[in-house]
Amino acid sequence: MPDASTRRPVAVVIGASSGIGRCTARLLGHRGWDVVLASRSGPVLQEVARECTARGARALVVPVDVSDRLAVEDLFARAVDEFGAVAAVVHTAGAVAYGRFEDIPPEVFDRAVTTNVVGTANVARSALRLFRGQGGGSLVITGSLLGKIAVPSMSPYVTGKWAVHALTRMIQLESRALDGVHVTLVSPGSVNTPAYSQAANYTRREGRPPPPVDPPEKVARAIVRSLDRPRRERSVGLANHVVVLGFRLLPAVYDAAVGPLMSVFGLSRRPTPDHPGTVLAARPAGEAARGWWDRWGRRTVPTTAVSPAAGATASRPGAGRRRP
Template sequence: MSRRRAVVVTGASGGVGRATARAFAARGDRIALLARGRDGLAAAADEVQRMGGEALVVPVDVADAKAVEDAAQRVVDAFGRIDVWVNNAFAGVFAPFTEITPDEFRRVTEVTYLGYVFGTRAALRHMLPRDRGTIVQVGSALAYRGVPLQSAYCGAKHAIQGFNESLRCELLHEGTRVRTTMVQLPAVNTPQFEWVLSRMPGRARPVPPIYQPELAARAIVHAAGHPRRREYWVGGSTAATMVANSVAPGFLDRYLARTGFDAQRDDDGAAGADGHGNLWSPADGPYGRDFGAHGRFDDEALPGSAQDWVSRNRGRVGVGLAMGGALALAAQVKRKLSTTRR
């Protein structure tokens, strides 16, 4: 096994963060688990230990810059360094923009965007003096394509995209070996749809196709080990959305105006998250349970994606295509020679 890395995962108590912590643990890495929910963190730590990793639980609200700096120092004190920092924590509100209060919009922005900024700053403080380390920004197809009912979340993801591009240019200019890369995710089967603040009738849901969080986790771990590539797209729907938005954004505006509301709502009679969801406090506090990595969509969620395999194996695909082309050319030359001899 390769050298055990010291890894930080924010939002590690549930969903993609939880699955990502397990994926790093399967390598035997040491993982610092950052989140607010203590029940989820305790359960995540137990999973990491059982899978062969080493866990450090650090309860923190990523919207608090000083708390994030202190958390990073705790990790260095415990592990000696930070090799990989994964920014993943987020918050959201499912509602029309006019029904989101200024305080709610600010809170989503502070967690989902500034949480990445503060995490990145804390990581760089320890990585730059060592001249090594990788920061993985967990993004979304919504970093490029906004959808209705998620204006605060989409705005934050767009902001992360611009921030990360700017930072990447600066790191390249400095010639440092510290890397940053971004992983753009599709709709994922996570518990967020149980705890997110929603003002829609019924419960919030992801727009199909839906993928399991382990697919996202594999992509994040791969990106951490191959950070020279600036961006990874996960899932065929992500690739299709990004390409379509680049060539026909106006069409997507009209299409999502017609379909985007109903597609994000379950009419199953169940109510959405009560009160403020997990916007102001962790979901496992008032609900009193560990939510884990998976949501309620296991029956329809896809475990893998051909696009993801191609994305992570572009070198192999390129070699395969080159070999295929060479063989085809050789066969063509052979046929011509055979014809000439006759």
């Protein structure tokens, strides 16, 4: 444990091996924070730890699956043992699956929802218990634009993020009486992370972020800003408010348009076999700070890039047949 006179603020970053979480850990290290790095991908977390220590941070690596409550509790215990106090917890871990509801295998649907909802509850419960005991702290939960609207072919993720938004609002209401405890929901729109190609997929077409696509560093800055200036929610994405208004005020028009728009902008033309992606197990080879998409949702790397679908075999009968 560092001497109190030289102690830097400490943040636990969950989902730190890829995308928004990885960029947040880097940014915190650059801004004078020490970090506890957590995800299922231990070897990749070691890489992130080196990126953070190069920025002057101390980094502790703790591989964890957020759906395992006891493992999450152990994560927080190890953070306290190593650093003594935790000023912030940033939760970015999530699971994505593409496909019509009835085409997604039940075990994939259930695991994705468990990761997104129960995983968030496990992290929030441990964070609030820690903050109550030490007299304060900041919790930032990463939601999504898809926690406010619905789109076809993403039922596990949309269901999970709606629940995450509801859970976060409940936590915010119930923690109002806790002095020094702040809870912020950060809701990104499309972000250039590997999540789309790492997702489970049962559509035969690789998922992609619909335009306009933001870099993950933009969301990381919003997260760190939420530690400096907590608020109920921060939305990250130029089109977010317009899309939400359309969903709420013009539901018939939205319902008629969202299917064709999803087919054109949310799914690429790159074919992919049915596969569970990272929902059931981590795939470290596909993890990185950024994905391979430009501002307009176009691929910027060759189609030979690492994908969780590479070498995948059909996960259920009839997977070799193309759907109408």
